[in-house]
Amino acid sequence: QSALTQPASVSASPGQSITISCTGTNSDVGKYNLVSWYQQQPGKAPKLIIYEVNMRPSGVSSRFSGSKSGSTASLTISGLQAEDEADFYCCSYAGSRTSMVFGGGTKLTVL
């Protein structure tokens, strides 16, 4: 069982927007602004798309955005494209003893 809770799957049509939630506790997501998101396409290594809740690395599309409210972080993808189809994982710092925890992953299907 993963430390952070994500929906197993989401789906939407091209052009639509989706939001993936990542629910933690007040010991991880709720306590630190150190949530990151990763996109993993089939057979490939994960790729960082959001760090520190809402920061985008250079080269990542502005269609990807992150936010946080309380102990729940969210990833929003706007203007869905077929190439966005992938697994998405959230990750949070959880303090010096536990350090880093991941969500179980969400499979995005573009219909």
Next chain:
Amino acid sequence: QVQLQESGPGLVKPSETLSLTCTVSGGSIDNYYWGWIRQPPGKGLEWIGYIYYSESTNYNPSLKSRVTISLDTSKTHFSLNLNSVTAADTAVYYCTKGDSFAYFDSWGQGTLVTVSS
């Protein structure tokens, strides 16, 4: 742009030690966090730990008693040792780089390690 490449045996026997190396190219090893993350087949990601260029380390508490991450003195690669392995340690192992301890901005392509007799 830093590039990472994992190498090591693809098959390890139960109770033995899993040893992997990550070769760093295209950049300096200084001032960054270097780590390992694994993914069992068909499952999610699990953080293993990291080493800072100053050689301080931090490990997943669930693996801490079995894990060692070290930096080569030449500072061109770093390594993962996981001892007393079982079938539950079968996974794709990724090496990673982070500007911060809190995220992983570069990844190797991953290497599958199977634990089986």
